[in-house]
Amino acid sequence: MWPSFARSALRKYTGLASQTLVRAMSSSSGPTSPYTTLSISRPAEAITHVELHRPEKRNAMNKAFWSEMVHCFNEITVDPECRVVVFSAAGKIFTAGIDLMDMAGDILQPEGDDTARISWNLRKTVTSYQETFSVIEKCPKPVVVAVHGACVGGGIDLITACDIRLCTQDAWFQVKEVDIGLAADVGTLQRLPKVIGSRSLVNELALTARKMYADEAKSSGLVSRVFANKEDMMAGALEMAGEIADRSPVAVQGTKINLIYARDHSVADGLNYVATWNMSMLQTQDVMKSVQAAMEKKSPKAVTFSKL
Numbered sequence: 001m002w003p004s005f006a007r008s009a010l011r012k013y014t015g016l017a018s019q020t021l022v023r024a025m026s027s028s029s030g031p032t033s034p035y036t037t038l039s040i041s042r043p044a045e046a047i048t049h050v051e052l053h054r055p056e057k058r059n060a061m062n063k064a065f066w067s068e069m070v071h072c073f074n075e076i077t078v079d080p081e082c083r084v085v086v087f088s089a090a091g092k093i094f095t096a097g098i099d100l101m102d103m104a105g106d107i108l109q110p111e112g113d114d115t116a117r118i119s120w121n122l123r124k125t126v127t128s129y130q131e132t133f134s135v136i137e138k139c140p141k142p143v144v145v146a147v148h149g150a151c152v153g154g155g156i157d158l159i160t161a162c163d164i165r166l167c168t169q170d171a172w173f174q175v176k177e178v179d180i181g182l183a184a185d186v187g188t189l190q191r192l193p194k195v196i197g198s199r200s201l202v203n204e205l206a207l208t209a210r211k212m213y214a215d216e217a218k219s220s221g222l223v224s225r226v227f228a229n230k231e232d233m234m235a236g237a238l239e240m241a242g243e244i245a246d247r248s249p250v251a252v253q254g255t256k257i258n259l260i261y262a263r264d265h266s267v268a269d270g271l272n273y274v275a276t277w278n279m280s281m282l283q284t285q286d287v288m289k290s291v292q293a294a295m296e297k298k299s300p301k302a303v304t305f306s307k308l
């Protein structure tokens with residue numbers, strides 16, 4: 001049975017029976033065309049659910065995955081019906097990271113006639129894999145990621161590119177790359193230090209590949225909430241996504257873009273950027289609508305915002 005807050009959230013956002021949505025959120029039958037590794041659904045208005053869907057291989061990231069993610073998030077970026085994304089995984093765990101069978105050729109036997117060409121091709125491969133997760137960050141719609149079970153290697157690259165991280169009590173996280181002889185190269189080493197406050201802890205995790213469990217993930221700031229089980233987590237993720245979707249998309253998307261800009265620049269540069277941003281965006285009708293609703297003590301849900 002779903003917790004009461006989840007049932008009320010589900011009713012609030014859709015008016016549909018909660019059990020229908022539970023099924024839509026958590027038991028997709030397989031990948032959604034044109035994808036072979038992702039299942040895409042719309043569990044509630046303005047919310048897109050992206051689910052990793054290779055459960056029999058523990059959602060290992062095969063060749064198809066690396067390009068499907070780029071296609072998927074480019075579509076979401078321009079989809080005016082989507083205001084927020086919930087990202088989760090089907091099956092026993094979140095992900096086992098890179099598919100060690102399918103990807104070995106690209107990494108271990110790169111093509112090219114000489115060292116320069118082999119190196120150049122390998123560089124192109126790495127930068128294209130980086131885009132698989134950078135698209136999450138470049139997408140202006142906030143992404144709430146919900147992790148259960150293991151989140152290994154490439155999984156850390158993925159979740160550190162998301163905006164809000166949730167996990168279950170049984171979740172564990174592992175920066176596994178040193179164990180397979182490489183320096184992580186698709187985002188973990190760049191983003192994890194910006195997520196976790198302790199540089200020492202980041203270094204420890206990346207250099208030893210030790211597992212970090214849910215409680216430490218919470219206390220270190222990797223995740224913001226821990227749930228007893230996956231069902232509760234998906235309800236919590238959907239409720240949070242609903243809170244975001246209720247608000248002005250101009251405000252929400254501008255907030256994501258400015259938070260990421262501020263992370264990567266000085267305070268002075270960030271203030272300059274947001275001043276220029278808001279010299280346009282403050283002119284949106286959404287400000288007047290939102291202020292009026294606040295004055296009338298109405299919730300943002302009561303306001304109709306134009307699509308963006």
Ligand SMILES: CCC/C=C/C=C/C(=O)SCCNC(=O)CCNC(=O)[C@H](O)C(C)(C)COP(=O)(O)OP(=O)(O)OC[C@H]1O[C@@H](n2cnc3c(N)ncnc32)[C@H](O)[C@@H]1OP(=O)(O)O
Pocket residue numbers: 056057058060092093095096097098099100101102107125126129150152153154155176177180185186
């Ligand atoms: C330029 C490249 C940038 C990217 C770099 C990324 C690097 C990384 O991701 S490093 C991390 C690599 N991953 C691993 O080392 C994890 C390996 N897997 C495991 O340790 C376990 O599978 C796991 C603890 C995650 C789950 O254990 P469980 O007992 O639940 O499952 P298994 O019986 O082990 O596996 C079930 C089937 O899934 C296949 N599988 C699991 N992981 C992978 C993988 N990483 N690659 C390919 N296939 C994987 C496993 O072979 C089983 O398949 P089958 O035998 O056909 O049933």
